[in-house]
Amino acid sequence: MKWSKEKINDKKEYFLSQRKNPTGMFTEMVVRTYFLIYKQCSLNDNFCPSNKINSRILVSDVYENFYDNKTSNHVPSVVDDCINNLNKMGYIKFIKTNSSPKWMVKIEKNLDFILDGEEDFYFKKYNITQKIV
Secondary structure (H helix, E strand, C coil): CCCCHHHHHHHHHHHHHHHHCCCCCHHHHHHHHHHHHHHHHHCCCCCEEHHHHCHHHHHHHHCCCCHHHCHHHCCHHHHHHHHHHHHHCCCEEEEEECCEEEEEEEECCCCCCCCCCHHHHHHHHCCCCCCCC
């Protein structure tokens, strides 16, 4: 279930302020999580099985270059929180399709709290070659 428009706007404002003046790493983790999910969805007409984007799979890429790359500091539940934020804000959606009884993930919209040029940066970083939204 999505958050209220007010809560979504508050989160967007917070994330945008963190892009401009970072005081922590969570917003960067949300952005990385989004583009890692985007990459998986771009490989299959904007759908990917939810098991391809679970936190245990994404955690090392989300935490890249944080905490001296020590895997002992990688926390999958933080990635789960990133996925939850993206879902509740309407950037991604979990659905079941007629062709699959499994949960699928779909990109619903582009991030609108990143700075100019950041989308291109992450497309290159994660080798995303197909725009889907």
